[in-house]
Amino acid sequence: MRILILGAAGMVGRRLIDRLLAEKTIAGEVITAIDAFDVVAPQIAASDGVTIDAKAGDIADEATVKALVDKRPDMIFHLAAIVSGEAEADFDKGYRINQQGMSYLLEAIRAEGENYRPRLVFTSSIAVFGAPFEDKITDTFLAAPLTSYGTQKAICELLLNDYSRKGFVDGVGIRLPTIVVRPGKPNKAASSFFSGIIREPLAGEEAILPVADDVQHWVASPASAVEFLMHAATMDTDVLGARRCLTMPGLSVTIAEMIEALREVAGDEVVNRIRREPDAVIEKIVAGWPRDFDASRAESVGFSADKSFADIIRAHIAAEAVRG
C-alpha cells in the first residue's frame, strides 16, 4: 500500500503520518511507502519497513502533481490548502492553490487510465456554507460560501463528486469543523483565535479574543480530525451514492462555553489571560460562518464527534505534556 499525502507538513498531516506509521497497516494492507508532499519538505522520522519520500513543491504546478500521481499511490490524502484569511487577501493565490491544485490532481488521476481508481480523501470545510443558515445545517443545505476559501472548497467538492461518479477516482470529502486546540503558533486563518484563547493562556501567555462571547462555532479536536481521515480512507463508499462529501460531527459551542470549560479545567488565573479586543474584519468573516449542524449523515456512516469541550482541552494539555 503506497500512500500519498498532500499537505503533509501541516498540523493534521503530521498527526496523520504519525498514526499511519504507528498502525503500519490500513484497510487490512501493509503500508509500504508514504509520499509526503507540502510547500515545505515534511520532516518525518525514518520508520522500519516503510519507504518515506518527503518532498517540497507547488501543488498548483501541473507537472509536479502529475509526477506524484505517476507513482500510482493506492490512497491519497489531499489536505493542502492556504487558509481562509490568506485566500481572502490574495484572490489569485487562493484559486491557484485551493482549486487549481485539486483540478490538476483529479486530472492526473484520470490520465492514469481505467485500471487506476485510488481512494482520495479530501479535506473540505464548513466554510462552504454561508449565512443566512437553517438552525442546524443538514447535508442537503445549499453551499453558499461567503469567502473565496469556501468557494474554492465548494468547487473542489463538486469536482470530487463528478470525478467519482464517472469512476475516475473513489473520493470522500470531509468538511472539517474548526480544529481546536491547534498546537503551535497562530496562523493566518480567521479562525486562529478559537485555538489561541485556549492554547496561549494554558502556556502562560496572553491571548486576544477578537469576537463577542456569544459567538457560536462548530469545533473538533486534532485527534478527531485524524479519526475522520482514517475512517474516510477505509470506509465503504457505496453508502455515499453520488454525494461524496459530508459534514463531520463536531461540538457546537459558544466562546463563553469554551471559556467556562477552560476555567473548569485550568482555573481563573488561566482564563484571566484572555484579553477582549474586538476586530471588525474577523467579526465580519466569523458572522458569515455556520454555528451548528445536524451531522447525522456522517454519524450514520461511522464518523463520531468529541464528547465535550473540556475533554478537548484536557487532551490538548496531555499532548503538550508529551511534546515537552
Place this chain on the structure above:
Amino acid sequence: MRILILGAAGMVGRRLIDRLLAEKTIAGEVITAIDAFDVVAPQIAASDGVTIDAKAGDIADEATVKALVDKRPDMIFHLAAIVSGEAEADFDKGYRINQQGMSYLLEAIRAEGENYRPRLVFTSSIAVFGAPFEDKITDTFLAAPLTSYGTQKAICELLLNDYSRKGFVDGVGIRLPTIVVRPGKPNKAASSFFSGIIREPLAGEEAILPVADDVQHWVASPASAVEFLMHAATMDTDVLGARRCLTMPGLSVTIAEMIEALREVAGDEVVNRIRREPDAVIEKIVAGWPRDFDASRAESVGFSADKSFADIIRAHIAAEAVRG
C-alpha cells in the same frame, strides 16, 4: 450601451437579440452596439443605429475572451454552453466550454480593473440539482448534480457569486427550466424530446418519446426565457445579497399532461404521431433531474412563469406561423 452576447447563435441568443433590437434601449439607455459571439458566426440583420459585430470563435480560448471583454461591454449575457448529453459524452469538452470559458470571462472582467463592473447575466440550469430531491426544491437546497453538465453549471454559479461578492462583476445567474417548445431541429441535449413530442407532431412528423408518461418536468417557453434574461439584465441586484443565482419560475408538468394539452390544442391526429420507444440512457439521465420547484425567491424579485402548457403550445404555433 454596449452589449456582449456569448452564445448569440443559439435559440435563446437569437431571440434575445431580436428583442434588444426591437426595444432599442435597455435599463433606460440607448443600445449603441451589440457584440454577438458564438462557435458559429451569428446571423443578424442590420439595424439602424446599432453597430453589430458578429464573430465566430472559441469561448475556451483565453485571448479570444479577453479581446471581447477589452471592448468593455456595459452588459454581458453569457449563454454559451454545450448541452448536457454532449458534456456527458465528452468529459474534456464539457469542462473546457462550460467551465473554463466562464473562468476566462470572469478573469478578463476582473483584469479590466476597479472602474469596470459590468452586469453579467449567466444562464445556469436546473441540472445543478440531483436526486434525491425535496418535493418542491427551494433556493436553499443543495446543488448536487448528477451530470458533468450540472457540475459545470454549479461551479460557474459559485464563481459568479464569489466574483460578485468581491465587486469584480455584477452577476445574476438564472437557472432556466427546460425550454419547451424549442423551434427547429432536435439537439444533443438529453432533454431534446420534451420539445420534440410537441414540435414534430404539429409539423406532421413522427416524434419519439423515450421516457414514461409519468415523468414530470420543469419547463418554460422560449418567450419566458427572453423575459428572464431581460429582467436579470435590468433588475436591482442589491436584493440578491451574496446569492446571485436563482431558480426561474416554470411549470411542473408530466409527459401525460403535455400530451393532453397537445390534444386540447391540436387534436387526436397530432397526438397519434407520438411513438413510445423507451431509451434506458435517457431515462436514467432524466430520472436524476428535478421535477418541481418552489420558485418564490425569483417571483419575489420580479420573475414570472408561463400560465399553462396549452398556452406554451399555442405560442409555439403562432411563432411558427410567423416564421412561415
